[in-house]
């Protein structure tokens with residue numbers, strides 16, 4: 194089983210991926226680290242001081258692997274059996290990112306990216322997975338999110354509706 198977990202920073206990818214890897218006994222790849230260590234990038238984005246992932250290098254790294262969990266905000270660029278898109282209300286993203294000591298502009302960039310579903314849209318426009326599930330983590334603890342993903346692994350279809358533009362003003 195090839196499982197990819199994508200979402201805006203703060204949606205809980207790393208936390209839930211760790212739980213899931215333990216439950217399913219699958220090797221876990223944290224993509225931000227992998228991209229750096231395996232040099233799966235094409236350039237450095239100076240403005241953000243971030244590496245720009247090379248989608249072809251990323252794909253070829255996983256080409257001959259058929260049992261893994263890969264989590265990160267580029268996970269949807271990897272062909273998989275199951276793609277998990279995690280969402281969280283913009284307020285929740287802001288709260289979860291607070292302890293990271295990011296510059297305020299970086300926190301707000303992620304809050305807005307979640308509000309406008311940037312990653313979810315990218316992932317849904319050109320899905321590289323056989324199945325896609327979409328989970329709102331706002332009012333769930335990580336164990337509950339992992340539980341839901343496990344149900345999807347067993348075959349359940351899960352596609353939760355979220356619309357952060359419509360619920361604006363609701364602190365979530």
Ligand SMILES: Nc1ncnc2c1ncn2[C@@H]1O[C@H](COP(=O)(O)OP(=O)(O)O)[C@@H](O)[C@H]1O
Pocket residue numbers: 200201202203204205206207208209289290330333334335338
């Ligand atoms: N479902 C959840 N409910 C509450 N807090 C969560 C949940 N998932 C993650 N967190 C917390 O939010 C923060 C960001 O989670 P993390 O897994 O690092 O997100 P990501 O990897 O998507 O950036 C962490 O402090 C984590 O403990």
Ligand SMILES: [Mg+2]
Pocket residue numbers: 206207208
């Ligand atoms: Mg993470």
